[in-house]
Amino acid sequence: MTKYDFETIIERRGTGSLKWDAWSRRGHAADELPLWVADMDFKTVPAAIEALTERVTHGVFGYSMAPDGYYEAVQGWFERHHGWRPEREWFVMTPGVVFALAMAVTSFTQPGDAVIIQPPVYYPFRMMIEDNGRKMVASPLLYEGGRYTMDFEGFERELEKSGAKLFILCNPHNPVGRAWTEDELRRIGDICLRHNVVVVADEIHADFARAGHVHVPYASLGERYAKSAVVCTAPSKTFNLAGLQLSNIFIPNPDLRAAFRRTLDRTGYDEPSVFGVVATQACYEQGGEWLDELKGVLDQNYAVLEAAVSRMPGVELVPLESTYLPWLDCRGLGLDDAELKRLVEKEAKLWLDMGTMFGPEGAGFVRVNLASPKAMIEDACSRLERAVTALGE
Ligand SMILES: Cc1ncc(COP(=O)(O)O)c(C=O)c1O
Incomplete structure (x- = not known):
């Protein structure tokens, strides 16, 4: 039924x-x-549609903020579904993950710097790097026997050659559909730690792991990994809320978070839309x-x-x-x-x-x-x- x-x-x-x-x-x-x-x-x-309808009927749409229940709903979802609880102070809300990628690129690199990605990959990665005047460095995935894997040696070589200090990881990977294993994430993470590379983990598709696979949040690998990570999440893919423009970015390291926030403040963006907040909370609580x-x-x-x-x-x-x-x-x-x-x-x-x-x-x-x-x-x-x-x- x-x-x-x-x-x-x-x-x-x-x-x-x-x-x-x-x-x-x-x-x-x-x-x-x-x-x-x-x-x-x-x-x-349906519970989100009801919550939105109720909020629309209220009719007053002044400046909004996320209530405490919002944070608890998001934290509870990640804890129940991924065994990893983002702390309240790690939260930074942005009007989308691609927006957050642009914030990360401009916060943690200078014009002309290299940023590494693993193509074939979601094309706004390259756009946010190049549109912001940075240099895209590719470490292509390997495709052998009908399966994609990371090229660890090639990745490290490209890091050394380019001096890249930022890596945009797609976890799970769009478009090749891999749910990276803990072992793979740890290996790539260790390379990044050795070279002081900040890892922006785009985990927007986290909730779609198929039977036999799990989503491993990059920052769940351990404190060292979390301290150099910017984890990008959103309810938009999971619950089809992309038009409501809200994403939750988790940045455990206070220095990285402060730098990211300064860049965000410079855009003039402030509080999220009330509809994004209401729908996100309802979905994470009841979806x-x-x-x-x-x-x-x-x-x-x-x-x-x-x-x-x-x-x-x-x-x-x-x-x-x-x-x-x-x-x-x-x-x-x-x-x-x-x-x-x-x-x-x-x-x-x-x-x-x-x-x-x-x-x-x-x-x-x-x-x-x-x-x-x-x-x-x-x-x-x-x-x-x-x-x-x-x-x-
Ligand atoms: C890997 C990945 N990141 C980000 C996005 C888009 O995120 P947003 O709409 O929050 O900018 C998508 C959408 O397809 C995606 O596949």
Whole structure:
């Protein structure tokens, strides 16, 4: 018996949805089914909708602040779900994780300094480095036998060569879907400690570890790791609240936190939107069961994709350990990137994120967003299967 509705297809066109309404501005066609940007086509937790409705009905929208219950709700969630409790004084709230990445880059490096990342990786990492006048240094992940791993030796070599003092870690990793193990995190963390590198851990997809995998919060590795970490979290992926623009950044080291806060203060940003606060608190307090059910639905969607891909010669599914964003290896189709884009958009009529957006290492790959009702995922899979099959005819 299911308690929540993850089946109804909700019309999002005309609601100011980036995913559904931005197609013409972004050079896409109206008939491309959008499975690109990482939000979900599901309503959020009913308790959050009720809390928001009550707050809207109150009708007074003056300056807001997060009440004590907000902090307790966030702390309780991380403790129950990840066995790690962020302390109250570590909190810094920002209007998004990408915003926080920009704050970290400008707080802990100078113009021209190097910042290291592990492509293929969420493309705003590179943008926040380069748009702020810093130099992006790549330590690409290794891809062997259908599995991505970190290149520890290469990473250390790049650190030594570039003198990078900041690393943006994607934990779990979007788009390759790895939930990094404690051992992997410790190895990369030890290299960073040896070289005095601050680790910005983007853990926005923390709640999506699939069966057989766990999320290891980077700062849970121990005090030394926590003291050089900026941990970026948000309720936005977990509960589909991205439009409410609120993220919780945990910075255990008071010096790093003070530097980050000074940069944040200079932007003029102050208190978060009341809607973000109300929804976040309700979700972290009452969204556990909803999330469990959602993860079951995402697993079913993954099985649909897996079955479809098995019927597509030349396409391989990279095993998904976390996130709801599987990564498809289409290199066996023998297409260049323009041809692959054409196949996806013009033949399959899908709007997906092309692999090259995540770095040149993503050439020949595409990323799919599974967070839609099953009927939509089935439709998307048959569109892709038809297009791939037609290639071989
Ligand atoms: C790894 C990662 N970080 C950050 C974000 C975006 O975060 P925000 O909307 O809070 O800026 C996303 C969204 O897809 C993401 O995948």
